Amino acid sequence: MTVMQHIWIVIGVLFVLLNIAAGLIWVERRLLALWQNRLGPNRAGPLGLFIVLADTLKLFFKEDWIPPFADKKIFILAPAIVVGSVLLSFVIIPFAPGIVVADLNIGLLFFLAMSSLGVYSIVLGGWASNNKYALLGALRGASQMIAYEVFMGLSLMGVVMLTGSFNMGAIVEAQKDMWFIVTQPVGFFIFFIAGIAETHRLPFDIPEAESELIAGYHAEYSGMKFGMFFIGEYLGITLISAMMVAMFFGGWLGPSFLPPLAWFALKTFFFIGVFILLRASLPRPRYDQLIEYGWKILLPVVLANLMITGAIALWMRGG
Amino acid sequence: MQLANAILQHLQERFSNDAFQQQLTVDEMPTVWVPKERIIPVIQYLKSDPIQSFSFLYDLSGIDERNRTKKTNTPPSDFTVVYHLFSYRQNHFIRLKVALQGEYPALPSITAVFKNANWYEREVYDMFGIRFEGHPHLQRILMPLTWKGHPLRKEHPARATEMGPYQLWDEKQDIEQEALRFKPEEWGMQRESDDADFMFLNIGPQHPGTHGVLRIVLQLDGEDIVDAVPEIGFHHRGAEKMGERQTWHTYIPYTDRIDYLGGVMNNLAYLLAVEKLAGIEVPERVKVIRVMLCELFRIASHLVWFGTFAQDVGQLSPVFYMFTDREKIFDIIEAICGGRMHPNWFRIGGVSQDLPKGWETLVRSFVDHFPKQLKEYNNMVIRNSIFRARTKGIGVYTLDEAIEWGITGAGLRACGLEWDFRKKRPYSGYELFDFDIPIAHNGDCYDRSVVRVEEMRQSLRIVEQCLNNMPEGSYKADHPLTTPPLKKYTMQDIETLITHFLNVSWGPVIPAGEAMSYIEATKGANSYYLTSDGSTAPYRVRIRTPSFPHMQMVPYISKGYTVADLLSILGSVDFVLADIDR
Numbered sequence: 006m007t008v009m010q011h012i013w014i015v016i017g018v019l020f021v022l023l024n025i026a027a028g029l030i031w032v033e034r035r036l037l038a039l040w041q042n043r044l045g046p047n048r049a050g051p052l053g054l055f056i057v058l059a060d061t062l063k064l065f066f067k068e069d070w071i072p073p074f075a076d077k078k079i080f081i082l083a084p085a086i087v088v089g090s091v092l093l094s095f096v097i098i099p100f101a102p103g104i105v106v107a108d109l110n111i112g113l114l115f116f117l118a119m120s121s122l123g124v125y126s127i128v129l130g131g132w133a134s135n136n137k138y139a140l141l142g143a144l145r146g147a148s149q150m151i152a153y154e155v156f157m158g159l160s161l162m163g164v165v166m167l168t169g170s171f172n173m174g175a176i177v178e179a180q181k182d183m184w185f186i187v188t189q190p191v192g193f194f195i196f197f198i199a200g201i202a203e204t205h206r207l208p209f210d211i212p213e214a215e216s217e218l219i220a221g222y223h224a225e226y227s228g229m230k231f232g233m234f235f236i237g238e239y240l241g242i243t244l245i246s247a248m249m250v251a252m253f254f255g256g257w258l259g260p261s262f263l264p265p266l267a268w269f270a271l272k273t274f275f276f277i278g279v280f281i282l283l284r285a286s287l288p289r290p291r292y293d294q295l296i297e298y299g300w301k302i303l304l305p306v307v308l309a310n311l312m313i314t315g316a317i318a319l320w321m322r323g324g
Numbered sequence: 325m326q327l328a329n330a331i332l333q334h335l336q337e338r339f340s341n342d343a344f345q346q347q348l349t350v351d352e353m354p355t356v357w358v359p360k361e362r363i364i365p366v367i368q369y370l371k372s373d374p375i376q377s378f379s380f381l382y383d384l385s386g387i388d389e390r391n392r393t394k395k396t397n398t399p400p401s402d403f404t405v406v407y408h409l410f411s412y413r414q415n416h417f418i419r420l421k422v423a424l425q426g427e428y429p430a431l432p433s434i435t436a437v438f439k440n441a442n443w444y445e446r447e448v449y450d451m452f453g454i455r456f457e458g459h460p461h462l463q464r465i466l467m468p469l470t471w472k473g474h475p476l477r478k479e480h481p482a483r484a485t486e487m488g489p490y491q492l493w494d495e496k497q498d499i500e501q502e503a504l505r506f507k508p509e510e511w512g513m514q515r516e517s518d519d520a521d522f523m524f525l526n527i528g529p530q531h532p533g534t535h536g537v538l539r540i541v542l543q544l545d546g547e548d549i550v551d552a553v554p555e556i557g558f559h560h561r562g563a564e565k566m567g568e569r570q571t572w573h574t575y576i577p578y579t580d581r582i583d584y585l586g587g588v589m590n591n592l593a594y595l596l597a598v599e600k601l602a603g604i605e606v607p608e609r610v611k612v613i614r615v616m617l618c619e620l621f622r623i624a625s626h627l628v629w630f631g632t633f634a635q636d637v638g639q640l641s642p643v644f645y646m647f648t649d650r651e652k653i654f655d656i657i658e659a660i661c662g663g664r665m666h667p668n669w670f671r672i673g674g675v676s677q678d679l680p681k682g683w684e685t686l687v688r689s690f691v692d693h694f695p696k697q698l699k700e701y702n703n704m705v706i707r708n709s710i711f712r713a714r715t716k717g718i719g720v721y722t723l724d725e726a727i728e729w730g731i732t733g734a735g736l737r738a739c740g741l742e743w744d745f746r747k748k749r750p751y752s753g754y755e756l757f758d759f760d761i762p763i764a765h766n767g768d769c770y771d772r773s774v775v776r777v778e779e780m781r782q783s784l785r786i787v788e789q790c791l792n793n794m795p796e797g798s799y800k801a802d803h804p805l806t807t808p809p810l811k812k813y814t815m816q817d818i819e820t821l822i823t824h825f826l827n828v829s830w831g832p833v834i835p836a837g838e839a840m841s842y843i844e845a846t847k848g849a850n851s852y853y854l855t856s857d858g859s860t861a862p863y864r865v866r867i868r869t870p871s872f873p874h875m876q877m878v879p880y881i882s883k884g885y886t887v888a889d890l891l892s893i894l895g896s897v898d899f900v901l902a903d904i905d906r
Contacts, residue, residue, distance in 0.1 A: 037640075040641060041640070041641045041644040041645075042644050042645060042648055043644060137523060137525050137526075138525075141525075141547065141887065144547075145547075207638060207640065208638060208710060210638070214638070214888070215532055216532050216533040216635060216636045216637075216638065216891050217533055217887055217888050217890075217891050218887075219531065219532060284640065285640060285641050286639075286641060287638070287639065287708070287710060288634065288637040288638040288639035288705075288708060288710045288711050288714065289637060289638025289639075289710070289714075290710050290713055290714065291713070291714060291886065291888045291889065292547075292888065293886070294713055294714075
């Protein structure tokens with residue numbers, strides 16, 4: 006691969022991702038409206054698609070205000086971290102054969118490391134806002150994300166065992182005969198839950214919990230700095246969906262009447278839809294219940310899953 | 325009357341004092357004047373005596389009697405403090421009155437006997453300047469702390485135009501703002517304990533979870549609530565004061581806006597009291613029409629509660645479905661009344677108009693449509709396991725605590741007491757209907773929800789019975805005080821023409837006296853205690869709303885829970901700020 010090709014892939018991925026993140030504004034609002042007996046944004050442009058443009062412009066033109074009581078530098082840094090860490094995670098996603106920004110042999114570990122960094126944006130944002138609601142949101146966010154990081158990592162280890170590699174490309178290739186959703190349903194289930202908790206989407210939007218904490222950790226943010234959190238959330242959904250596809254649903258693999266990239270995109274969009282459906286249907290648990298659920302139920306289950314997977318893998322290799 | 329005499333006899337025997345005086349009232353409620361130094365022992369006795377067991381302080385209010393012209397056979401008083409007690413055991417009210425002399429009188433506080441007397445006494449102090457000696461925190465409750473004067477005193481102006489232009493100069497603004505500062509010490513709260521600094525979190529008056537302008541200051545240790553202080557009064561519009569300048573008839577639209585989700589149900593509470601005073605017996609058709617509309621409004625109000633409660637615990641969609649069904653109810657209301665949320669449709673002695681042609685079709689289609697929806701909502705919300713985890717065992721109170729704090733409505737029934745005014749003390753013909761009183765036993769947020777959902781089903785049963793058995797007849801009582809008056813005789817003789825003219829131009833003159841109504845409103849027991857001095861306007865309108873005591877209990881039941889639980893508790897209590905502040 007030439008350097009030029011590489012640069013094109015980076016630019017292409019960045020361009021597509023940012024557009025998807027913005028486009029999800031429209032997708033989410035229309036889908037929610039559909040499920041809630043409403044119309045949703047349908048005025049600007051065909052099917053209301055220009056709402057994306059209008060929303061983006063609005064965010065850009067809002068006054069870029071930093072509260073006088075905030076810790077200015079950290080306040081500015083926080084939203085950049087969330088977008089930065091999520092975008093960096095996309096580096097290892099294999100969109101199609103040959104279309105990957107960095108084909109790291111420790112790809113999966115890199116993803117886990119980057120998603121762990123995301124928690125900084127919540128904690129720092131909430132702390133630097135110097136606002137009690139933001140602080141409570143930040144504290145909730147920290148405990149939730151640190152807890153669910155553990156299960157997220159562990160839930161993927163089953164796949165790693167079966168593949169014998171941390172390389173994302175290798176993991177996808179290993180699903181040629183059978184998707185890992187068949188052999189690792191428990192791993193998928195736990196990764197899915199941990200993924201929702203990591204992206205703090207309803208039902209696990211506890212750090213922002215509108216009815217309790219108003220907007221939680223980003224209560225003081227406005228304009229494009231708020232927009233960064235906003236885009237970070239949509240990028241996060243896309244990332245988790247893409248990871249689910251790559252890890253458990255065969256990535257770009259699919260019947261040959263569609264190109265691999267299209268298969269990958271289709272599967273990813275399906276899971277994005279599931280995220281939105283969850284938001285439309287479930288209430289929010291209390292945060293101590295969420296943490297309890299994590300440590301008392303998910304952890305034992307994920308460990309059992311690992312042991313059984315390991316035992317079977319050993320037995321198959323030995324036999 | 326027998327009961328009144330019996331109670332009076334008991335009191336006289338026990339206190340060997342002939343200072344008790346009985347008063348006859350048109351609502352036939354035992355009314356006893358008690359000397360002020362005896363009020364604590366008398367109330368203590370009535371509460372603790374196993375036979376009397378008046379364990380529920382239903383209402384506590386005041387009257388400025390200085391402008392009365394038609395007082396007969398009652399002790400002389402400048403101000404009167406009125407206590408309404410209720411006995412669930414005897415199913416009876418008793419009204420105690422204390423006559424007070426002087427410009428700014430004082431009397432002993434009964435907060436040591438009844439916990440819920442606290443806010444009521446603060447309100448009386450706020451409105452009349454009557455001091456309650458021994459009250460733990462006698463401070464204004466509805467008016468701003470910086471307010472001059474006491475609004476329900478007769479010398480206090482009732483209109484802005486009587487008060488001179490409003491000016492806010494800098495110093496005044498500073499004073500006003502300083503008065504809003506929360507000083508925990510003033511509320512008996514510590515800023516720190518031995519091992520923790522507390523955080524004070526200000527929730528409201530603008531907050532998505534409070535459903536209105538309510539401010540709650542939380543004392544937090546981490547996310548655990550150590551104490552909570554609600555601040556109310558942001559929605560106070562002086563409905564009771566307005567009653568004193570409106571005619572009996574023109575006050576009806578104000579009642580619509582007390583519990584603004586209850587619509588015509590508020591009209592009913594007010595009119596039952598007026599009709600008792602006027603001695604009007606309404607025709608059967610009127611009763612059934614009123615019941616039908618009230619029950620439709622009960623369903624509409626419960627739907628708002630249901631949807632917003634689900635939203636409070638994070639479920640975003642149900643509220644949209646439920647508001648759609650609420651719209652269906654409003655379509656019926658609109659077809660019948662013309663209005664939607666505040667139809668102002670009941671009248672003294674009847675209703676505004678007869679039912680329109682084709683109303684049966686509308687109501688029938690709703691009755692057919694709704695049970696299926698309700699079942700779906702039940703599956704969607706009540707049976708959801710996360711919803712259960714958020715509501716079971718949260719905000720628990722026992723039956724005794726509920727009675728002590730003056731809880732009525734679904735909150736009381738969720739503690740296992742099968743009590744409903746519609747059944748136990750029927751009004752407006754409820755005794756003719758076949759319905760059940762749903763109850764639950766744990767008194768937590770979940771049980772309160774279950775009871776309300778079942779109440780919607782029962783209300784629907786009542787609506788269906790109204791639909792099938794609507795009596796024929798007039799939609800107005802044939803009584804001279806019916807407003808607007810019947811016109812059939814007016815063109816025949818001069819006497820009725822003059823009566824009609826005066827009744828329309830001045831409004832009806834309701835005979836002097838006093839009466840209290842009580843209804844099972846959407847949120848609990850709602851009452852209008854009206855005092856008439858024989859004029860075209862009420863002398864005093866006292867509105868007892870269910871949300872007021874319910875809100876008073878919130879700190880008590882939210883201690884030890886977390887901020888997230890507070891939202892479950894607030895949602896399950898189902899209050900309306902306009903109903904609290906009036």
